[in-house]
Amino acid sequence: MSPEASTAPQTMFDKIWDRHRIMTREDGQDLLFIDRHFIHDVTATAFDMLRQRGLKPRAPERIFGTPDHYVPTHGRDMASINHPERRAMIEALKRDAAESGITLFGLEDPRQGIVHVVGPEQGLSLPGMTIVCADSHTSTHGALGALAFGIGATEVGHVLATQSLWQRRPRRMRISVDGTLGPAVTAKDIILAIIAEIGVAGAAGHVLEYAGSTIRALSMEGRLTVCNMSIEAGGRAGMIAPDDTTFAYLAGRPYAPKGADWDRAVAQWRGLPSDEDAVFDREIALDAAAIAPMVTWGTTPEDAAAITARVPDPADVADPDRRDGMERALAYMGLVPGTALEEVGIDRVFIGSCTNSRIEDLRSAAAVVEGRKVAGGVEAWVVPGSQQVKAQAESEGLDRIFKAAGFDWRFAGCSMCLATNGDMVAPGQRCASTSNRNFVGRQGPGARTHLMSPAMAAAAAVTGRLTDVRRLMAGG
Ligand SMILES: CC(C)[C@H](C(=O)O)[C@@H](O)C(=O)O
Ligand code: SF4
Numbered sequence: 200m201s202p203e204a205s206t207a208p209q210t211m212f213d214k215i216w217d218r219h220r221i222m223t224r225e226d227g228q229d230l231l232f233i234d235r236h237f238i239h240d241v242t243a244t245a246f247d248m249l250r251q252r253g254l255k256p257r258a259p260e261r262i263f264g265t266p267d268h269y270v271p272t273h274g275r276d277m278a279s280i281n282h283p284e285r286r287a288m289i290e291a292l293k294r295d296a297a298e299s300g301i302t303l304f305g306l307e308d309p310r311q312g313i314v315h316v317v318g319p320e321q322g323l324s325l326p327g328m329t330i331v332c333a334d335s336h337t338s339t340h341g342a343l344g345a346l347a348f349g350i351g352a353t354e355v356g357h358v359l360a361t362q363s364l365w366q367r368r369p370r371r372m373r374i375s376v377d378g379t380l381g382p383a384v385t386a387k388d389i390i391l392a393i394i395a396e397i398g399v400a401g402a403a404g405h406v407l408e409y410a411g412s413t414i415r416a417l418s419m420e421g422r423l424t425v426c427n428m429s430i431e432a433g434g435r436a437g438m439i440a441p442d443d444t445t446f447a448y449l450a451g452r453p454y455a456p457k458g459a460d461w462d463r464a465v466a467q468w469r470g471l472p473s474d475e476d477a478v479f480d481r482e483i484a485l486d487a488a489a490i491a492p493m494v495t496w497g498t499t500p501e502d503a504a505a506i507t508a509r510v511p512d513p514a515d516v517a518d519p520d521r522r523d524g525m526e527r528a529l530a531y532m533g534l535v536p537g538t539a540l541e542e543v544g545i546d547r548v549f550i551g552s553c554t555n556s557r558i559e560d561l562r563s564a565a566a567v568v569e570g571r572k573v574a575g576g577v578e579a580w581v582v583p584g585s586q587q588v589k590a591q592a593e594s595e596g597l598d599r600i601f602k603a604a605g606f607d608w609r610f611a612g613c614s615m616c617l618a619t620n621g622d623m624v625a626p627g628q629r630c631a632s633t634s635n636r637n638f639v640g641r642q643g644p645g646a647r648t649h650l651m652s653p654a655m656a657a658a659a660a661v662t663g664r665l666t667d668v669r670r671l672m673a674g675g
Contacts, residue, residue: 208474210371211440212406215346215471219329221363228365233358235323235345237332238264238301239314243291245333245355246299256299258362263323264296265304267313268619272582272609275306285620312585312611315339315553319423320587322452326441326468331358336553336635337436338429342422343449344441344471346406349430369435370404370480373473375411378487383668385563386421387555387633387652389413389485390428391493395503397483402434405481408473409439413487419448420559427554428635431500440472494540494665495637495650497528502637504540506655506667512536531639532647533627540665543649547630548579548660549642550653551609552616555633556584558591560653565597567657567671573605574663580607582614582622604661618643631659 209217221230242264249255256262269285280286289306296303304310304317311317315336318324326344331337333355340347350364358364376389394401407429409422417425422439429437439445446465449455456464491505502525504511513525513536529536534543550556550564561581573579581601583589589611592598598608614622616634618641624630626645633656634641637648649665658668 208476208478210473210477210479211344211408211438211471212346212371213477215327215329216368218327219346224365228367231329231364231366233331233362233364234261234328235318235330236262236358237314237318237323237330237334237337238262238292238296239332239334240266240269240288240292242333242355243288243295245352245359246291246295248352248356249359254360256301256359259300261362262299262301262359263304263318263321264292264301265308265311265314265317266292266306267611268613268617270306270311270610270612270620272612272614272620272622275610277306282621309586309590312583312587313553313556313613315423315427316556316584316588319343319419319448320452320585322449322455325449325455325464326445327471331355331364335430336427338434339423339427339553341429341436341438342419342426343445344438344468346436346438348436369406371408372402372405372434372481372483373408373410373479374483374485376409376413376485376487377411378413380413380487380490383492383654383672384487384490385652385654386417386424388490388493389487390425391495391500391503391650392490393483393485394428394432394500395493396485397432399431399499399501400433402429402432405434407432407434407437408479409437410473411484414439415442417444418559419444420557423557424554424560428500431635441468442472492652492655492668494655495648496532496534496540497525498531498637498639499528500635500637500650502528503650506540506665508540510534510536510538510540533629541667543665544629544663545631545649545659545665546577546628547624548573548577548656549582549615549624549630549632549634550580550656551582551584551614552632552634553584553613554635555653556582556588558588560633561588561592561597562595564653564657565600567654567668568604568606568661569600571604571661573660577660577663578607579605579660580609580615582609583611585611606660615642617641618646624648631656631665
């Protein structure tokens, strides 16, 4: 390596990539060492592939699992899952982990939860790591200053067998958000505003780094929310430079380094942020002060608008493909152009998912709900992201606030985000949801999803329609 190459300014992404590159193939792909591998109850086929070839996981101590997609949220009793496929998925994970000596936070474990909530919470996702999981929202873990991305079943097999992975180096894109957020504007609103701006393919082929004073000022929970939805902008991964917020969050977590190891780790992590003059392939900037509480009106996360807006009119759109897409989305969503978003009534509320089910999310929803009641005819749920979050919330009395208002207080899991466990929104019902995807049928066949922040979902729960949460704050 030439001396210039070693001193050239580097992005955080490049630093992590280069430190994990084992070799480069003739076609340009790099073999990366993988520090951490998460598995959940949708990973079974990869273990089957391995078994068929007589292979065993090479580094089980680097792999951690927890069931999330198929777990019941009305209780923790395996016997209550009277659905053979769901039982089989949870049992397969248990068997695969036991056979290979992989640590599993199983259904009855107090550490169980959505894998993207559990990893950071346990201190398993650390700055500078390469992290993979057979799940697109693995980008979440990048909030800690890691390179974290989702992989397919064949790639999972490769990682299990070799603890490494062939990858083509993506391009780098920096999204800077600067300025002060308005009242009740949260991390969820930032990422929805970003996706509304750049589109669902806006970051395709790129690893995103979120930067700027607004991002720096976000809590760890907020950063996890932003990075979670990187994939919804088409990004390969999303990351945020580690800083004192990151270190304070990680200190003392069960699997985080301790004592002298911790000091050494922090000293090393302080060298990870992108160098001053590092060059990104693309740069985007947003003004935080211009972001309002957001909701989606259509069937992709890019179909998002300020809650103060009206349902857009496809007739105003010049591009015929986009116009067609909007027409279909509005037909599915049962919305008429020109309707004020605040006039749209809702039937269901889902506060949960790996995007917005952490303690801070539940606190912000509870602050809106406190002293109010869920509107008549609305069924509202809170599904904590992990059993730890659930316990913490209960110790703070948040469960009592939600239950007194008429919310259902559930056990941890993916639940109504994807409905794979049977928690579903009925056909034609409209759901205010804190999750990350509003695709057709996502929360059940015919279900209509509006994405928003936990505070906005709480506001919808108590009014029975999409509501600008700032109204409830001002009115008291
Ligand atoms: C089931 C899983 C592979 C999937 C993903 O990759 O993200 C799911 O978590 C989702 O959110 O759609
Ligand atoms: S909570 Fe939703 S987005 Fe997250 S991993 Fe589960 S199904 Fe996927």
